[in-house]
Amino acid sequence: MKTKQEKHNSSQIDEILQSTSPIEEKRIRTKMLLAAKIEDAMKAKGWNRKKLLEATGQKNASVATKWFSGTHNFTHDTLFDIQEALGIELINLDEQDFYKSFGAFGSEKSAEEISREIKESRRFRKKDLKI
C-alpha cells in the first residue's frame, strides 16, 4: 500500500521562524559553514582528527568534536592555527571586506582623486556670495 507523500505545515515551526531575525540565522549559519569548511579541508588533505589536533597543538581529542559540531565559538588564535595547519583561509582581512564590516566604504582610488572628483562634481556660482 502506498501512502501519498504529505508535506507537513506546522504553525509551531512557522511561528518560530517568523520570530527569528536575519542576524540570528546568519550567526548560526556561519558557525555551521565554518565547521563544515574545516572538516572538509581536513579530509581533502587526507588527515584524520588526530593529525589535525597534532598540527594545531591540541592534546584533547574531544576538542575536534566541538570544532566540527557547528556550534563552537572559536577564538581567533584557534582559527589562525587551523588555517595555517590546513592551508585554508578562515580569517579574511581583505581591505574591502574590512571597511565594509563597520559601515565604511573601501575604494581603489586615492584620497586626492576622490577629493578632486567631488570638487569637479559641484557646481559653484561664479559670483562669490557676499556675506
Added chain:
Amino acid sequence: MKYKLVKIDKLSGEKASIYSAIPENESGNFEESFFDSFIKENKTSLLSEIKTLVLRLKIIGNETGARESYFKTKEGAPGDGVCALYDTPDKKLRLYCIRYGTELIIIGSGGPKNVRALQDDEKLEKENYILRWLSSKIKESMQHGELSFSSDYMDFEGNLIIEDYED
C-alpha cells in the same frame, strides 16, 4: 498505535529532507507531530534554544545536509541511527533524531537534560525509546518491501504509516 511519517516543508531543502512522525490520536486522526509537541513543550522556558534548533534544521535542509558531526551519535541501540541535536553542549535541550545519511533525518522529540544518564530522566528516556522503536519498525517495513528510499535517498516512498502490530 500508528505513526505517519511526514516531510516538514519549511525545513527541508535541496541538501536534506527533514521528516517527523505524527502519532494517531484517539479520534483516529494524525494531527500533531513529535516535533510540534517538542516546540510547544519547550518554547516558553527555552525559546532561545528552540530557535537555534529550528534554524540549524533549516540550514541542514537547505545548505549543509545532515553532516554526522552536527549530531551527537550513538544515542540509541547500535546501528539504529538514533542521535541527538542540541544548541551547544552546555545547553539543556536535547532533540532526538534518526539520521539516514546526510540526506534524510526524522526528528522526534526530547527535552531538557538535567541528568548525567538517560535512564535517570523518565521523559527523555521515553522520547529516546520511541525513536528507537520507530527506527526498528522502519527497518522492518523496508525489509518487507512496504517502505523504501527514493532513488536520491532524499525521501521515503511507499507505506508511510508505521504500525505497531503488537497492539
